[in-house]
Amino acid sequence: MSTTLHPDASWSAWTRDKLLLGLPLREYLRTLKTPFNAVAALILCVGLPITWIRFTQGIAATTNLNNDYPWGLWIGFDVLCGVALAAGGFCMASAVHLFKLKQYYTLMRPAILTGFLGYFFVVVGLCFDLGRPWRLPYPMFVSYGVTSVMFLVGWHVALYLTVQFLEFCPAIFEWLGWKRVRHWVLKLTIGATVFGVILSTLHQSALGALFLLAPTKVHPLWYSSFIPVLFFTSAIAAGLSMVIVESMLSHRVFHRQVQHEDPQQVDQVMVGLSRSAAVVLFTYFCLKWIALAHEDRWAWLFTSYGAWYLVEVIGFVLGPCIAYFVAAKVNSARIARVAAVWTVLGIVLNRLNVSIFTFNWQMPYRYVPSWMEFAVTITIVTAGLLTFRFMVNRMPVLYVHPEYPVEE
Amino acid sequence: MDHTVHEMMMITKAHEYLIAIAFLIAFSAFWSFLFRTSRKKHHE
Secondary structure, eight states: OOOOHHHHHHHHHHHIIIIITTTTHHHHHHOSSSHHHHHHHHHHHHHHHHHHHHHHHHHHTTOOOOSSSOOHHIIIIIIHHHHHHHTTHHHHIIIIIISSSSHHHHHHHHOOOHHHHHHHHHHHHHHSSSGGGGGTHHHHHOOOOTTHHHHHHHHHHHHHHHHHHHHHHHHHHHHHHHHHHHHHHHTTHHHHHHHHHOOOOOOOOHHHGGGGGGGTTOOOOTOOTTTTHHHHHHHHHHHHHHHHHHHHHHHHHHHTTTTSOOOOHHHHHHHHHHHHHHHHHHHHHHHHHHHHHHOOOGGGGGGGHHHHHHHIIIIIHHHHHHHHHHHHHHTTTHHHHHHHHHHHHHHHHHHIIIIIIIITTTSSOOOOOEEEEEEEHHHHHEEEEEEEHHHHHSSSSSOOOEEEEEEE | OOOOOHHHHHTTTHHHHHHHHHHHHHHHHHHHHHHHHHHHHHHO
């Protein structure tokens, strides 16, 4: 006797199983009544009307940007910080797939998801900042502009977003139960990882190269012909640190999904990452001084901007570097986590220094973002967190799916 | 052709190379000290 369900019944079962976490709709909605969701809803209630104003009345109606300051918070934080902090995806993918460091496998999928969503919401942020966002595909299909760094950044972000989606596809197909498609996608893993490393190297540095176009606007202490290399190196440190921060937060928020993990093993992985991060931060620290020597900007160190520069380089590069070093030497995951948060703050400070705090340093007035710019940024970050939670709660991101125990 | 030491260093960019070499040495020391314990453990 046939047991085939009515199409409506099977659709409803699929929805309940895959989307509503196996709960009836009413019960699922009841689980959404949490303090975090209340705050998120409040943020969206403010952010969405501002989004409407931005796209109906233009940039001038919502921002304090002008011809002197064409780039503000949305580029400085949403794009520059977002891309740097999303670098964990290619770091972990290359560690696991190219260098065969299998102990980092459990961190790879969350890192790739963070990277993918990070880039996705960078593009969302970019759409807010572009005067005519509907022309985003122009450099790809209509007018190439191959001599522009923007062309490089645009193509790289688009391609890398695609690559990260491909890298994350196995988790989506495991969630959907599409074994054959997953099998085919897995065959692309090595190629996608290599392509991802190439794209990341180029476009992390290309974001720095954008500032080579403004030698009179970027402060001499931050302006250097080394800036592409500095952006790339610091992005690796940011990516590794974000993996640690994200693992720390995931263990608190999604503790049910990671309860199978051995805490000591997790701590060892954190210490291993802190060793790599210490090396990268030390390299970055050295490069900062070599760049300063290359441009012969020593005299600027004795100005007020110089003091701020030293706060960044010593307080937020050397400081976390030493913390990572100590974490590796004394095998302390706790110190590694402190160092990770410290590094993330340091890289955010660097990007904001280059693009906002010291940008146009000779101008008689400063750009201060409007409250609506802050609201849009907070809305984008909240949307990113909500999407991350939605996917982690449904797909095998923090745990290995029982039907797919060994990664091919 | 009388140049001060500072001028000579600026012309040859010698200070840049000196700083690079100093950091290379510092980096080697940092690396070996960072990985010393783990290598010992590995051999054990």
